[in-house]
Amino acid sequence: MxxxxxxxxxxxxxxxxxxxxxxxxxxxxxxxxxxFKDGALPAKIKQIVAVAVAHVTQCPYCIQGHTKAALKAGATPEELMEAVWVAAEMRAGGAFAHATLMLDTVQRRSAGQG
Known part of the structure; x- marks a missing residue:
């Protein structure tokens, strides 16, 4: 950092x-x-989720802290990397899905509605 x-x-x-x-x-x-206590989801999974979310929110303190907590809870580097890839796909997917708003605006403008 x-x-x-x-x-x-x-x-x-x-x-x-x-x-x-x-x-x-x-x-x-x-x-x-x-x-972050064990519950319906074990603490390890919650920390892996937190690492993924921290990458989406782009909080460097959260990335470091939750990576350490996830490793301490038993997460592997492979599990953490897969979680980061899921986060990356979801963030990219959001941009891709929101293209619908842009396309709708283009169509409305072309039709003289906006």
Whole structure:
């Protein structure tokens, strides 16, 4: 991760973030703990999903943190790479599917409706 673009996530910054909004910070931490516990989906799968989503949201901190958590939960590099490819297809698929909006606009404009 580029230190010029994204500062290192330090304990000092985490403590500052907590001091500025402790109730929200505590609620968010608790929310994360609940979400990533074993449930209908095992924690490993939830972390693999989180790695894929982090690639779609393009959060470098999330990519690193959830990759570490996924590996700790037993995910393999192959599983993580497949999840990233699924995320890439879904992101590209969204652009492809939304071409329908562009084509509809083109057709309406050509028909004098827009």
């Amino acid at each position: 580029s230190e010029d673009l994204y500062p290192k996530a330090t304990r000092e910054l985490a403590e500052l973030r907590h001091r500025l909004a402790p109730e929200a910070a505590d609620a968010f931490r608790t929310f994360g703990e609940v979400v």
